[in-house]
Amino acid sequence: MEQVNNSALAVEMSGISKSFGSFKALDNVDFSVRKGTIHALLGENGAGKSTLMKILYGLYTKDSGEIRIKGEPCEIKNPKQAIGQGIGMVHQHFMLVENMTIAENIVLGNEVTKSFDRLDQELMNRTILEFGEQYGLEVDPEALIMDVSVATQQRVEILKALYRDADILILDEPTAVLTPQEIDSLILTMRRLVEAGKTVIIITHKLKEIMASSDYCTIIRRGRVIDTVKVQDVTEKDLANMMVGREVMLTTDKEEAKPGEVIMEIRNLTVKDNRGLEKVRDLSLTVRKGEILAIAGVDGNGQTELIEALTGLRKTENGEILVNGRHIENGLPLDAHRAGIRTIHEDRHKRGLVLDFQVGENLILESYKRSRFSGLFRFLSWRKINDYSNNQIDRFDIRPAGCAMQKAKELSGGNQQKVIIARTVEQEPDLLLACQPTRGLDVGAIEFVRNALVEQRDQGRAVLLISYELDEVFDLADRINVIYNGQIVADLLPQETDEQAIGLLMAGGTA
Amino acid sequence: MKPILIRALKKPITAVLLAIAVGFIIGAITLALGGFNPGRGFSLLFTGVFSSSRRMMQVLVNAVPIVMTGLAVSFASRTGLFNIGADGQFIMGQVTGAILGYYVPMPAIIHPLFILVSAFAIGGIYGSFAAWLKNRFGIHEVISTIMLNWIAYYFMNFVVNMKSVKVPGSQHSPEILDTAKITFFSREFRTTAEGEAFLAKYPWLESVVRTDAGYAIIIMLLMTLALWVILKYTRIGFELRAVGYNFYAAEFSAMPVRRNALLSMFIAGGTAALGGAMLVMSTSHFISMLGATEGYGWDGISVALIAGNHPIGCLFAGLLYSGLKLGGTEIQSRLGAPTEIINIMIGVLVLCIAFAPALPRLAERLERKVEA
Structure with missing residues (x-):
């Protein structure tokens, strides 16, 4: 990225490192975002992009490095301080109170009151509607959260951040839960936010959406920054190759x-x-x-x-x-x-896997009755099952290698899916x-x-x-x-x- | 030093040991608050259990019913069902033992076997009734088994109160026939001349002769082993555990989830009832009118919790529980402190077990600090 005047940067993180135990999640990461741009943070699952943003939002503390917001050095120890710096974050899993109205959720903790501590419902509703119109985030302030769609809930989360005067907005995998039309509408909203002088950071691994929405993209792989590029200068394939670290099809x-x-x-x-x-x-x-x-x-x-x-x-x-x-x-x-018929179910955590079972047990979940897994008196032979599992783990490159005895919930999403595929395909x-x-x-x-x-x-x-x-x-x-x-x-x-x-x-x- | 601590914290047994330690500390504080010397209290507790082989045997004998109910609760738990109904299933076993033990004369050996099989079947049906209600009508097993506990309790009182059953002038059923008893030596044997001579000849068998030790202990060990093998090494056990962890995935993998719920509760109910029948056949010999249940099923829930729902763990948890209870009587008789102290300790222990999942997380946090 070319050198820019410091005052043009909304966020400047330099030399950020963070370890969990012996695992280095972030290794000397530099990450800068210009004011008034949409900046994508791209990486595979577990590359460290969410960790970096959680540090910025004060959910994790960094081991080393420094952060500047709008040119000012600052220590962010908790989300409250982050909000104070004008940073807002919309998490992948929404944090809303289901049985309260949209307006109540938005103002929660920042209520506007009239005399005797009564809520000023009218003013709140008006503010929310104004925001909505300005950014294309129309919602019905009176509706209950549990009655509205996921896309609307996401709008509420964004409004919540805006209501707290956020001008740097972090969106964590915002499109994972949306339909194509809703994605288009979200991208439109992001554009309007930027036009109004705000800065948007989106965490994602979907290349298409980066191409459609972002100005800049920083690619992270295994805790290190690979590059920051201007999106209009690159192709989807370039991004994919940088993200994975090899030629991908x-x-x-x-x-x-x-x-x-x-x-x-x-x-x-x-x-x-x-x-x-x-x-x-x-x-x-x-x-x-x-x-x-x-x-x-x-x-x-x-x-x-x-x-x-x-x-x-x-x-x-x-x-x-x-x-x-x-x-x-x-x-x-x-x-x-x-x-x-064998099925790869869309909900792998609910239907596809027993998360508390070991990987080996999950690999035989549908074929445990076969004689190849039993020994004396038709009892299950864990030796045979483990041999089989290790074999399958090798063949399907399920990582970490030799994870037969590890619980399925400890695996990444991609590897969990490989377990399901290995199991399904094996049954021909x-x-x-x-x-x-x-x-x-x-x-x-x-x-x-x-x-x-x-x-x-x-x-x-x-x-x-x-x-x-x-x-x-x-x-x-x-x-x-x-x-x-x-x-x-x-x-x-x-x-x-x-x-x-x-x-x-x-x-x-x-x- | 620290890595050892961290590794230890990640082991489930550490949580149990820590909980026991905390239980003892709180027990000590309670004793001190009551004006008793905690040191003396604990030494009495200890000697109350370990001072003689007979006492230790008594701990084992007393452990049988609660290990059986503990197994009943934990087996159902492993398959995703919270079996609060062990108490009722246990009572059904007691009733079966008392009635068949008196009214159905049979030759020795066959008689107890007949009673045990019947008790298992009746308790099993009683337990699986709750599973059937869940399958058919979606009634949660916690609700139905609590109700079934009350039904069993009143049923026992009803049976004892029947004219044809109640021994005139008493509040209990007739004593079961000698053929139905399963202790190694009869109680009378202790006091006969023959018995005295036997004891003089084999003094090391004193603990067996002078307690109600019997085949119940062996059956308990066999049941523990059997349930462990079922869960770990059989296809049914594999299915049951899969259902327990994730009903939806098990259902989707074409496992017969409804049949398995019935089966799981049948085995659990049967195990609890076996405990009830064995209590009648080795110690109580009849059933009585009761103002409240004896609570073996409820103790079983504590045992299962301490054992982390592992069958082998139930054995040790049951022994711990029974040891504390027996030692507690010693604290009462010799120190004058109420046995409730022991109940407080057990309560704290179970409460601390509930914190166990926090320990691995604590370990991870420590790990991070060490690395930093």
Whole structure:
């Protein structure tokens, strides 16, 4: 980064180091942000980007180094001091009181009162509405937090920071929970904030959003700053390579698909959600051997209910699901397994893994009954299980190496996903359901997961991919089905269409 | 020096030992506040347990019921169910033991086996009823097992109070037949001439002859071992632990989660009932009208907590618990201090166990300081 006048810098962190035990999370990191810019902090999971920002916000204390805010040296020991310096942070997991209104959440701790300590509700509401208009953060101050969407909750968090006079705003993985439209709106808000003279720092590992939103980008790898670049001078691929430290493929190499016989046929399927609303309506589709069929759609158009119906977690109202000629509608998870389906669930912490189990135990979670894992009197043989686990850990490069006895919750997200993939692939399913298989993963892990899916296809198995990310759909799909409002509205080949057309179909338009 | 401390803090056993130490310290303070010499109190507590082999055997005998209820609570816990109902399951075992022990005459050996199997089955059904309620109607097991405890308690009083059962002029059921007793030596044997001669010949067996020591101890050890093996080395145990840690992942992995809840509570209930039946068959020999439950199931919850829900741990926690209780009577009789001191110590101990998860975190913080 070229030299700039100190007064033009909102944040200047130099020589920052921080260790946790023997692990050096940050090693002599220099990080500067210019006033009035959107600055992205890019790195893989565990690279140290969140740690750096938590130091800036006073949640961690640095071991060494110094911080200057707007040119002034300062010690930030706790978030209160950070707020005093005009720094606000929106965490990945929101910190809101569910059963209070939006206005109450925003003013919490900074209430405006009239005489006798009564809250000045009117003034508060007015202030919030003004802020909202100015930055594109419209909310209903009277609504309860538990009744509003995640995107709105995020707006509330941003408003909360602005209400406390923040002019440096840190957003930690802000897009992880948002739909594509909501992401666009967030980027717009960030622009308006910068126009109003504020500074925005976003922590992310999503390259596309950096390209779309940021002015500068600092890349961190294993606790060290690799570079700070002007976003307009670089490409997505440059950023990816710098982040991972080697050449990465943003697109997956694959041969032409050779679809074979039909593995799964869904006919006129109707499924209701917990509230009794029809979320899947008269849906039909087929999946063939040796192809990746991607279901593209915006979250909430019936994908969750469809998966639950296919995996035996939800009753169906109508229609048939035939897998290898067997009916599995209204069955149990066991019936889906017997029919040859294995699933990479979108929620790996809830459904995919037993976090308190060891990695080895998770690797056999679906295959513990096999005779290869038992010894005398059909008792489980932990020696055999450990041999098998170590083997799988090597083969799938699950890190840290030799983690068979470590609890699954101690692994990073990418490695947890590798555990699931190793387990699933090993069972050689006829049909692999992959639901948002790369959600929350960094570029390196995404590459691994996508290659694994293509490999399954090449071995003649069927893959049904459900993804909310169009990039992923286009990267992997041999055929695309667009789901809208519980129905398949289009069956297309990727080479015959493009992102715009699919995007329109996803939103309920016609191509 | 420090790294050793840090490593020690990360071990679960450290939390237990620390909790015991804190329990003793608070006990000492309480004794001192009451005007008693804590040093003398603890020496009495110690000698109350270790002064003779007979006393130590008594600790073991007394430990059987609470180890069994401890196992019942911890086994269910490992599978994600909080079995508050060990007390009721234990009582069902007592009733089974007392009734079958008197009304169903059978030859020796077969009689106790018949009673034990029946008690396990009845306690098991009683326990799994709570799991069925949860599966079928979504009633939380804490609620249902508490209610089932009361039902069992009143059921026992009802049974004892029946005209055909209650021994006239007493408040208890008839004594069980000799064939149903499972002590190594009968109580009468101690006082007979034959017994005296036997003791003179084998003085080292005094602790066995003069206490209610019997097959219950062996069955307790076998149950402990069996439950540990089930959890660690069987497919069912693997499923049960998976359900315990993460119901949703277990369900998604096509494990039969509902059947397993029934099975888990069946084994837990059966284990507690076995404890109840064995108490009748070795020590009490009948059941009585009670104004309140004896609380073996509740002690079992403490035992399971101290044991960290590990079957082998339950054995040691039960022995500790039983040792403290027996030593406590000594404090009362010789020092004049109330046995409640012991209850305070046990209470503090269990409370401190609840802090155990904080220790590894403390260790990490120390580690960081050492590194810095």
